Amino acid sequence: MEQRAAGPGADEAPEGVDEIERIAREVDAPLLINLAEGGLTPLVSDARLQELGYAIALHTTDVFTRSALGALQAMCDVVGIEPADSPATPEGSAAAAAANCRRRSR
Numbered sequence: 001m002e003q004r005a006a007g008p009g010a011d012e013a014p015e016g017v018d019e020i021e022r023i024a025r026e027v028d029a030p031l032l033i034n035l036a037e038g039g040l041t042p043l044v045s046d047a048r049l050q051e052l053g054y055a056i057a058l059h060t061t062d063v064f065t066r067s068a069l070g071a072l073q074a075m076c077d078v079v080g081i082e083p084a085d086s087p088a089t090p091e092g093s094a095a096a097a098a099a100n101c102r103r104r105s106r
Helices: 017-027 044-050 060-079 094-106
Strands: 031-034 052-056
Touching: 017 031, 017 044, 044 052
Parallel strands: 031 052
Antiparallel strands: none
C-alpha cells in the first residue's frame, strides 16, 4: 500500500510558528514535525506541539549532539582533561573540541 503525505507541501519544513499552527488547523491526519537545531523549522516546545495536535516531534539533532558531547567528555576523561573551554556548540564543533582535547593532553 502506497503511503503519501497528507497534502501538497506536507513534506516541507514549516519556516515559522504561524506555519506550524496553520498545518495543525488544516491537516486532518496524524501530525509529525522534525525539529532540528539550526534547521528551517523554529524550535517549539513539546507542550505547545501537543496542544496543536502534533502526535510526534523528532529531535534527532538534539539526541546526536548530546551523544557527541557524552563521547567527547569520555575521551577527555581518558586523558584527564576538561573540555569546558571548547564545547561542541553551534559556534564550535565536537571534532574541534576533540582536537583541542588531544592538543592539551600532549
